[in-house]
Amino acid sequence: MERWTGRVALVTGASVGIGAAIVRQLVQNGMKVVGCSRNIAKIEALKTELLSAKGQVIPVRCDLKNEQDIMDMFTMIKRDLGGVDVCVNNAGLAHEAPLLSGETRDWREMIDLNIIGLTICTREAVKQMREKGANDGHIFLLNSMSGHLVGSSANGHFYSATKFAVTALGEGIRHELREMKSQIRITSISPGLVETEFAVRMRKSEEKAKALYASIKCLQANDITDHVQIHDILIRPTDQVS
Template identity: 30%
Template sequence: MNLSNKIAVVTGAGKGIGRATAMALAKEGANLVIISRTMSDLQSLAREIGNVGRKVLPIQADLTRESEIKGVIQESVSKFGGVDVLVNNAGIGRFARVEELSTLDWDDMFEINLRAMFICTREALPQLKRKDESFVINVASLAGKNAFSGGAGYAASKWGVLALSKCLMLEERDAGVRVLAICPGSVDTHFFHHPSLPKPNREKVLKPEDVAQTIVDAIRLPQRAMVSEIDIRPSNPK
């Protein structure tokens, strides 16, 4: 896909992988709808996107509210006339052993990591299917393939992301909607600082820009080619 003047919607765009992906798409010529809970993060990102000459619509939204997700897609269509690329990046992590993990933390992870992704995708699909080609990128995790102590809730939600992505790919590939689940390993984001997670060498873990570039490279493939799943991990994190 040539991203020039395409419309890309990115959730969780305020920080980390979402922010880096929004900038990478803008540098390829896309116009952006950026979504986050924190308006100050969106405003600074919007300035950066504007500086590379692209249009941008920042939307502060709570993705646990279905009505706000629907509003995001409606605003995107009203502002730009449609959606070409959806990047479902918003996600949270609450890490604790099963006997110590609260129901609230479990529910929060599934609401943001999986339920919001499902609703965003469902609401965007009519717009995506109007295009000759379009793309859904779901940011999963290697935690969605590998169990680890203290990660039951997070890993389970990311396993769900992979299942959702595979079903969506099978349902919509004939409509020209390509679907990619990307599974990063250790990335230098706010997750890196969680006290219960192991601390690999920060100089050797992935940067958000590495994941963002991988996403852009997958989108830019010819229409006849679809990469449906990518694992990306540090070459040597030790």
């Protein structure tokens, strides 16, 4: 982690869950971390919690479904911090919205956040990395096991489709970086069930989320940053095509 000390990371969806755990880890290791979400109060609290850490938290209010909010955030990052070195595309959500009976607005919100917001952030982050000459820059995508397997539960089918899109985007971004002869890395992380606010938001019920999280021994948000068991790692030279 030493080479990242003092460098700039953006973590989307930083207010709670996996995003907040990533912010803690990066700031403790000395990075300047721009944490964004709609609820800025929770990121302000994270900033206070981490005041004595090596790095710092810079809270930004940003609705990632709104392109202007994203562009304003990247303008601020460039002006005040000189551009990003690491972009963690973590924000994401699911609605219970089956394919044959779900609400169109729920499908659209998942597309806007899980696919479009993530892709705009990646485009702008790579642009800033190239402008500042951060050839060792790194893009992370918080994907999911649902980005590799379609479960039988109808409630998760559309969410799964957005995460399959994230799998395709990760591979597409890798190809475009390679074509530019860039050394910027792209990593897709696909956790199984993690106990966060995710299921509370998806099921719109604390009780139902509790029941889901009690059904198996879940991962905790810290497991993603600390001691998770990683099953498959694909390691390629940045120049490799297939």
